[in-house]
Amino acid sequence: MALSFFLPRSSAPEYSAEQLFSLYRDxxxxxxxxxLIALHGNDLYYFLLQQSDAALAGDISQQCxxxxxxxxxxFLGLSSFKTWLFSIGRNRLLDExxxxxxxxxxxxxxxxxxxxxxxxQQLEQQQQQLQFNQQLLLLPxxxxxxxxxxxxxxxxxxxxxxxxxxxxxxxxRLRYAKQALQQLSGVNNDNT
Amino acid sequence: MTTPERxxxxxxxxxxxxxxxxxxxxAVLNAIxxxxxxxxKPALPGLWRNMQLAMSVCGVLLLGVMLQxxxxxxxxxxxxxxxxxxxxxxxxxxYKEMQRHSLSAQAEQGVVSSADRVDGYxxxxxxxxxxxxxxxxxQTGLLRRQQQDWEISVCDDLLLxxxxxxxxxxxxxxLDSTAVNDGQWVEFVSNNKGQLVxxxxxxxxxxxxxG
Numbered sequence: 001m002a003l004s005f006f007l008p009r010s011s012a013p014e015y016s017a018e019q020l021f022s023l024y025r026d027x028x029x030x031x032x033x034x035x036l037i038a039l040h041g042n043d044l045y046y047f048l049l050q051q052s053d054a055a056l057a058g059d060i061s062q063q064c065x066x067x068x069x070x071x072x073x074x075f076l077g078l079s080s081f082k083t084w085l086f087s088i089g090r091n092r093l094l095d096e097x098x099x100x101x102x103x104x105x106x107x108x109x110x111x112x113x114x115x116x117x118x119x120x121q122q123l124e125q126q127q128q129q130l131q132f133n134q135q136l137l138l139l140p141x142x143x144x145x146x147x148x149x150x151x152x153x154x155x156x157x158x159x160x161x162x163x164x165x166x167x168x169x170x171x172x173r174l175r176y177a178k179q180a181l182q183q184l185s186g187v188n189n190d191n192t
Numbered sequence: 193m194t195t196p197e198r199x200x201x202x203x204x205x206x207x208x209x210x211x212x213x214x215x216x217x218x219a220v221l222n223a224i225x226x227x228x229x230x231x232x233k234p235a236l237p238g239l240w241r242n243m244q245l246a247m248s249v250c251g252v253l254l255l256g257v258m259l260q261x262x263x264x265x266x267x268x269x270x271x272x273x274x275x276x277x278x279x280x281x282x283x284x285x286x287y288k289e290m291q292r293h294s295l296s297a298q299a300e301q302g303v304v305s306s307a308d309r310v311d312g313y314x315x316x317x318x319x320x321x322x323x324x325x326x327x328x329x330x331q332t333g334l335l336r337r338q339q340q341d342w343e344i345s346v347c348d349d350l351l352l353x354x355x356x357x358x359x360x361x362x363x364x365x366x367l368d369s370t371a372v373n374d375g376q377w378v379e380f381v382s383n384n385k386g387q388l389v390x391x392x393x394x395x396x397x398x399x400x401x402x403g
Contacts, residue, residue: 042211
């Protein structure tokens with residue numbers, strides 16, 4: 001087990017992420033870090049994975065958690081721990097994409113996917129009944145980001161906080177993202 | 193055809209399903225674990241550093257206490273005034289009172305008069321409270337060297353035998369001490385305890401009564 005050096009989880013009581021963070025900040029006990037990672041490690045990694053690739057997602061996940069290890073005073077409790085964690089992850093991802101010159105998604109952020117694809121492509125994709133993951137990858141970066149965050153359980157306000165965009169912008173991205181997915185999966189009803 | 197609610201539900205299910213298939217890689221977990229483990233280690237050096245600090249403070253305090261108790265340390269000297277009857281040691285000349293002023297590491301038993309720390313109420317206070325002359329007594333006498341020690345005689349009324357160590361101490365404090373010589377008239381100052389606190393050259397010699 002990768003975290004075999006940690007204390008057995010069964011011996012620890014159930015804590016919220018914020019409580020675990022406070023305990024880890026004050027004690028530096030790896031047991032609490034393990035529980036934090038167990039709570040949100042996979043969530044963050046999958047979010048980053050959908051926005052980049054496995055290597056980058058793993059690297060940025062590691063950076064985020066190491067930030068927590070090295071600078072335990074960074075989280076001030078102004079938002080939920082998960083919101084803070086995803087904010088860090090998202091910012092690092094954008095920085096890294098810009099550094100790698102892979103950031104090329106702004107142009108299409110407010111446009112529905114249907115307008116980006118020619119009718120032949122839409123028809124083809126619908127016929128192929130693309131897998132969910134593949135459908136997601138067809139979405140523009142920012143639409144996919146908003147949708148992923150919503151599916152991850154974040155509220156509109158929290159997504160707005162993570163992405164540092166107005167709530168109205170997030171609502172538009174969600175609407176466009178879902179319209180596109182509905183088209184790809186054959187659902188015609190508008191769902192915002 | 194599915195309803196929007198069904199679509200949302202499917203979306204959420206597919207999302208959770210896909211997420212479960214892509215957990216955080218073990219290599220990443222290992223790297224975090226290693227770093228987290230390293231971060232717990234500085235507690236020991238921190239403890240060691242604090243212990244060193246505490247030991248240093250204790251050492252300094254102990255040194256201070258030892259210095260305070262050290263007999264040879266300057267702060268440990270006592271100014272002893274020993275008043276003796278003239279027939280005990282001196283036959284001539286006749287003095288009404290003889291005093292032995294000395295500097296000793298410890299107060300001796302049987303001292304007739306008083307003993308006080310040199311750095312206590314004594315020489316240092318003379319300079320700070322110089323204006324309040326009521327606290328000090330000024331007398332003029334003749335300073336003479338007597339082997340290693342010194343004597344100050346005030347006519348036939350008083351003979352002060354001064355330990356050379358004490359004179360050196362007074363000389364350090366007394367700014368005019370460099371001018372003190374054998375056979376010189378000096379003004380010497382005593383505090384309320386009778387301790388000699390300063391010596392300076394007298395402006396004029398003392399006129400003793402004849403007979």
